[in-house]
Every structure is written in structure tokens, then in C-alpha cells.
Amino acid sequence: MSLPEQPLWCRIILLILTIISFLPQILRIQTKQTASGISSLYVLWNLICATEQLTIYIYALFLEYEPEGNVFLHSPPSAGDQFSLCHCAFVAILFLTLFAQVLIYSSRRASLVASYTSFLVVSVIPLFMLATLLIDDEGRRFWSAAFYALHTILVYPILTALGVLGIYRQAREIVAIPLPNALSLQGLAVQAVVFILVSVTWIWSLSFPYEDLDGHLNWNIFSVWYSTIGWIIIGNIVFALGQIVLLLWALHRSSSSKANVRRGSETEPLLGHPVQK
Numbered sequence: 001m002s003l004p005e006q007p008l009w010c011r012i013i014l015l016i017l018t019i020i021s022f023l024p025q026i027l028r029i030q031t032k033q034t035a036s037g038i039s040s041l042y043v044l045w046n047l048i049c050a051t052e053q054l055t056i057y058i059y060a061l062f063l064e065y066e067p068e069g070n071v072f073l074h075s076p077p078s079a080g081d082q083f084s085l086c087h088c089a090f091v092a093i094l095f096l097t098l099f100a101q102v103l104i105y106s107s108r109r110a111s112l113v114a115s116y117t118s119f120l121v122v123s124v125i126p127l128f129m130l131a132t133l134l135i136d137d138e139g140r141r142f143w144s145a146a147f148y149a150l151h152t153i154l155v156y157p158i159l160t161a162l163g164v165l166g167i168y169r170q171a172r173e174i175v176a177i178p179l180p181n182a183l184s185l186q187g188l189a190v191q192a193v194v195f196i197l198v199s200v201t202w203i204w205s206l207s208f209p210y211e212d213l214d215g216h217l218n219w220n221i222f223s224v225w226y227s228t229i230g231w232i233i234i235g236n237i238v239f240a241l242g243q244i245v246l247l248l249w250a251l252h253r254s255s256s257s258k259a260n261v262r263r264g265s266e267t268e269p270l271l272g273h274p275v276q277k
Helices: 008-032 040-063 079-105 109-122 124-132 137-176 185-205 219-272
Strands: none
Touching (some): 008 079, 040 079, 040 124, 040 219, 109 137, 124 137
């Protein structure tokens, strides 16, 4: 038995807040007509993480050979599972919008597009092949299991690491290009709050047999939890905490820059005029 799902109206409100949380950054880039101060790799890696969540939901709901045995979903799949697919689709589209904006002003368009395309080769394209290839049940079962194993063993940990590394890359960008720039501090603050709520909501939205744990926690249990649902929860927590860290870091850098400017303006008259004797 999984934890009871939250009512759909609550999740609809959270989806609306999630969409709103992206608007300050999207509108700021549109207004400033530049993406200076925003790490293209940070946006790319978050887009890849969002694409992976959408990919796995599509796989689990429509393409897994034995959907009844999927711990990722409720049995049978609930309306909440369908809504989770919708939520992941909106988040992926919003990150794709940010990515497209960053591409317009980036000098690394080719490498960024190539990186995202390379990820699609192991995510969306295999889904298309599973859905369209005319193979027998045994072959479909094999390739379905191979797809899921690849993502569970290899892709999930890499994406979690990229989420953490992306925070570092964006922090470096804040140092390299002082504020004000295209980075929206309002967007960071709103997303920090919203994605903390999203992270908590995922705990109730994803199916996992917590009652079987019987209070026992160890590395093996954590590994099973992480490889089934934990990677989504941890990924959203990393993003939310990253927005908090980046917001505090940006505010610190901004206040330091203003203090340096004030000190410079105070000493400039003394340096510009000779002392009268």
C-alpha cells in the first residue's frame, strides 16, 4: 500500500504555481533581450532532468510491457498518475522555452543542441522505437526491460549529479557577470518556494510500498527507493535548494558590489582634488 494521494484540486493549484514560477525568468530574458548572467549548462541540464521525468512517465503509463508490476505507478494507474504526466510535460515545455531563449543569445548553440539531441537518443527516441517497431512479445519484453535498466542504473545517478553540478555552474556565472543582468532574482525566490512544495507532493504522488519497510532503513532499501521513485523526489529537492543557494549568493554578490561602488564614490573626491595647504 502506498501513501494516500493528494486531491487533484491541490495538485492543479500547484501546477498553476509551477507555471507562474517560470514567468519572471522568461519575461526578464524577453525584456532584456539577453541571457547574460544565466548559465546555458544550468538550463540545459535542468531541461534534461525534466525530459527524463516526462520520458519515464510516458514509458510507465503507455509502453511498459507489464504495467501492473510497475512500482512507479498505482495499480491500476490512477487519475493522479495521469496528472503527474501532465505536470512533467508542462515543466519540460517550460524548461524547453528557457533553453530556446538561451540558445538565441548563446555562442555555443551547436554544442548545446548536440548535447540535448544526444540525450534524446537514449530517452525519447527509444520510446518511439518501442511504440512503433513490429517485434514479438518476447522481444518487446526484452527491450522494455533493457530501456528501464539503462535509466535506473546509469541515467538517474548522472542526472542527480548534473543537478548539483549545475548549481555550481550558475554560481560561477553570477560571479563572472555582476548583477543586474538577465537572471531574475524574483524567479529564483518563487521557484525555490514552489519546488519545495512540489518535492513534498511527489512523496504522496508516487507509488511505493512503504509499509513493507517495517521501519527498517539501510543502503539496499535506499537504493531500491532511489531507483524507483526517489530520483524524482531528490531531483526536485536539489533544484529547489539550488534556487535558494543561488538566490542568497546573488543577493550577497549584489550587496558586495553596491558596497564597493559606495566606497569608491566616497574616496573619489579625495583622490580627485589636491589637499589645500
